[in-house]
Amino acid sequence: MRLFNSANGLDISSVTFSKDQGSFEFDYKSKRYSYNRLTGKLTLVEKKEEKKELEDPIYSWMTFSPDKKYILYAKNHNLYVKGNKALGVDTTEVQLTTDGVENFSYAREEEAGENGEVPTTALWCPDNRHIYVVRDDNRLLRDFWVINSLEDSPSLIKYKYEFPGDKYVTQNELAIIDIVEKTVKKAKIDKWKDQYIRPLHVTSDSKYLFFERTKRTWDEVDVCSVNLSTLEVKEIIHEEDKPYRDPHARNVAILNDGKDILFRSERTGWGHYYHYDGDGNLKNVMTSGEWVTGYINSIDTLRRKVYLYGYGKDKKVNPFYYMLYEVDIDREGVTPLSTEDGQHNVNFLKSHNYYVDTYSRVDMEPKIMLKDKKGKVIMELAKPDLSLVYASGWKKPERFAVKAADNVTDLYGVMWKPSDFDPEKKYPIISVVYPGPYFGFVPTNFTLDDSYCTRMAQLGFIVITVGHRGDTPMRGKAYHRYGYGNMRDYPLADDKYAIEQLAQRHSFIDGKKVGIYGHSGGGFMAAAAICTYPDFYTAAVSCSGNHDNNIYNRGWGECYNGVKEVEKVVKDSLGNETKEYEYKFSVKSNAEIAKNLKGHLMLVTGDMDKNVNPAHTYRMAKALIEAGKDFDMLVIPGAGHGYGSADKYFERKMYRFFAKHLLGDTRADCWEDINRSK
Incomplete structure (x- = not known):
């Protein structure tokens, strides 16, 4: 936290409070001070000398395993792993995959390191052994171009792109990699043509990966799990939402290693949370009514409480304002915590006993308050001084x-x-x-x-x-x-x-x-x-x-304007029938x-x-x-x-x-x- 007071030039930072809130420490002009709120006494704190150790540099292309022993990265479109020298692990480079190619790569498009290393889209599992990656196959996508006219010789910049209604679109693949056995396994996740895949959560024992798959027409979605050993895919929750399920308002929380699933749905016409068990059985409705829940700010798994933002529940407040609510996982009902008329931005302490609530409106200066878990104000942490701004004529x-x-x-x-x-x-x-x-x-x-x-x-x-x-x-x-x-x-x-x-x-x-x-x-x-x-x-x-929008982002146009899926049954020369799909898109242009x-x-x-x-x-x-x-x-x-x-x-x-x-x-x-x- 940094506090400013332009009236006297005070600029303090790195504020920390004692457990009883009776005193706090802060940095000012390269020195550390302690202030006792009860006595009003300010004392200089001796800073402990920090040991400066020589460490190997950390680069943006490095993805460390949870125990920091291994470094994962991509090179030449494939996955590689090596040990962390700082922890004394063998730094010999090991290639994990061989099927990575341009436009079907394990790499993210970023500047390469000294030896061609780039960041990867792959992620570690908690066991430090398994890796999972959703890889996008863009090889059949159309080429799109812009021209760089500012180089010595103007050049054509080519990139892959999808139009709404395109026949060839991105295909998702889910791969599970074992760095000990050096195996790469592909999970059978296909259900719908041209579906979207989004990883959600890996259990703490690294046995299951939860993921979400969405139909191309955006009106059906599944929450699934895949067994990382057997690759068995289990469909847990299926939801249909016409005309589409909003990709920017969806939210799924996997708790207790998949025994509890919190699923946000608009099935009643209002966005609310539903509590499912690991087999997809609805245990209870968590929130309801003619108001909208937003994203989850924090979850207290010990008390089984969820802290989330809601909009429009208090009819006296602008429905666009983020208001904080406490919700029980195991029963329906909400408790309002941040009730002041304004836009709230909340940060919980790890214990969930306290949180910092910063709220404001366009016509109200920010208030930065420390509150307890019941929403009671403990103290005001900072107050902006805008006197010079107002003096300049700003309104x-x-x-x-x-x-x-x-x-x-x-x-x-x-x-x-x-x-x-x-x-x-x-x-x-x-x-x-x-x-x-x-x-x-x-x-x-x-x-x-x-x-x-x-x-x-x-x-x-x-x-x-x-x-x-x-x-x-x-x-x-x-x-x-x-x-x-x-x-x-x-x-x-x-x-x-x-x-x-x-x-x-x-x-x-x-x-x-x-x-x-x-x-x-x-x-x-x-x-x-x-x-x-x-x-x-x-x-x-x-x-x-x-x-x-006929030539704009496929996901945007097909979701928000709509795309029609046309199914055709085609017979081959032997009379065998197969289904083919076409996607029709139509939109007005300027x-x-x-x-x-x-x-x-x-x-x-x-x-x-x-x-x-x-x-x-x-x-x-x-x-x-x-x-x-x-x-x-x-x-x-x-x-x-x-x-x-x-x-x-x-x-x-x-x-x-x-x-x-x-x-x-x-x-x-x-x-x-x-x-x-x-």
């Missing part, structure tokens, strides 16, 4: 709520105003957007700036972010699945209606001068918005947008509505973006050109999905664009010789 953003376009659903947002805000003036409004659907962009924590919002407001804008139906799994299944099958259009009406309500509510908002900005999925949404409602939005900045543009649009992309390939932006640009539309475009050489050293340049470009088209400030278009007056 907190404001929270607001509006209705969705259905006039029923509540939406929550944040508003930033200029530091010299005058309620008698009228200000253009800019909506900063991200459509989800795996998380909502609306900030909840206290921050001085968020995605340009504070800085952009200082130019003379009202800047907002606001949620919309379909943006997050934190508000229940019906809310989250709202955009399924309609990836382009689902967030647009809610954003427009939110702005209209705010303009009607506040006379200082000019509802006829509306801007919109977004990056990645937000760039996709910004361009779609100005082309869908061309008489409403005045200007849009669309950065690195996935404008054509190019289809480019012809509607009336306002001002700026497209931005990095020309080496491997996430959202620049082809997305180029296709949108081509459609605009063919429709005879005027637009701005910035291609950043050498940039990927983020703009790196060019980000400040982009930021100034965006500000000038909005200033010109929303404020009528054209000074950035002027050129003047600075020496002319001499």
Whole structure:
């Protein structure tokens, strides 16, 4: 922990408390001090001299066994192991596999060590003997490219990629390796064509590996175990979830060596936890009701308590805020621990008797509290001093709520105003957007700036972010699945209606001068918005947008927009029947509505973006050109999905664009010789 007090320059760190909380020690200016809270006495603590021993360096490519005796790594796409010299173990290199090849490798793509060593995707079991690895076979995937134009000779950068609906996609293999017997065994885990595999847990005796497999259509999932000796696969839990099981909200906890399984499901329409035994029998419901449980923060296995975040249970609190709850493993019911109105971030001590709760809101400074296991406040650990920030003119953003376009659903947002805000003036409004659907962009924590919002407001804008139906799994299944099958259009009406309500509510908002900005999925949404409602939005900045999801990430498109599995029965010449599967994908692109543009649009992309390939932006640009539309475009050489050293340049470009088209400030278009007056 580090504490700051800008008023007197105090900067202390490495704070530790005594068992009775009566005193604490801290470092200040290279010295160690002890402070007694009862007597108020401060004493200098003599630091013990630390023995400095020469050790072999540790490199990023090393994966140590649990006992630190062995080092696992990859080289030439295969697995290798050797002993740890520091512990006196034989350092002779032993090759464990021979079938690793490019695009079906045991290696992660990282810079190689001195002798070609790279990190591996393989992991150790607790017995220090067995290794397991889920290996991705990408050999049949299509090639995708970007061009590095900045080298002495421009070069083509090739990488493997999957489009939604592709015939050839990643295939997963689960291998179990014994470093003593030097055997490599492949588990028979196949159930569905093109399934996804995710390892979950290895038991403490290294007898079983638990894993999750998911159907390509994302609507069926199994929790399974594999016996690491016999390779027998056992299906424990099977779940169907239409139209899809959200990959970012799934959670499975394996406890007590697999005798207890905590499984999160949305089977009731709300995300809740269910307690199963090791054979897949439901023992008890843990949580229920019209609210949503999130990820597990910590588990106290001795008391059989789970500490998890929940959303929307307290109806007086914004449903996006992380609130901490205690849950019994063996019975239904929850106990609220962190009840303050704000976003909570909790860190438990190992004993689970105490935890540090840091909570804040966009309009409330962070509070850092030490609490006991019942949620009782023991003491405030630190308090930020922002006096200099406020003295500079910075003002907190404001929270607001509006209705969705259905006039029923509540939406929550944040508003930033200029530091010299005058309620008698009228200000253009800019909506900063991200459509989800795996998380909502609306900030909840206290921050001085968020995605340009504070800085952009200082130019003379009202800047907002606001949620919309379909943006997050934190508000229940019906809310989250709202955009399924309609990836382009689902967030647009809610954003427009939110702005209209705010303009009607506040006379200082000019509802006829509306801007919109977004990056990645937000760039996709910004361009779609100005082309869908061309008489409403005045200007849009669309950065690195996935404008054509037919050529974007397969998992993203097939999960959140949907993919149709078509089964065909095929007979060979002898009359033997086999089943073949095709996957049909259809999604609307921004190019289809480019012809509607009336306002001002700026497209931005990095020309080496491997996430959202620049082809997305180029296709949108081509459609605009063919429709005879005027637009701005910035291609950043050498940039990927983020703009790196060019980000400040982009930021100034965006500000000038909005200033010109929303404020009528054209000074950035002027050129003047600075020496002319001499």
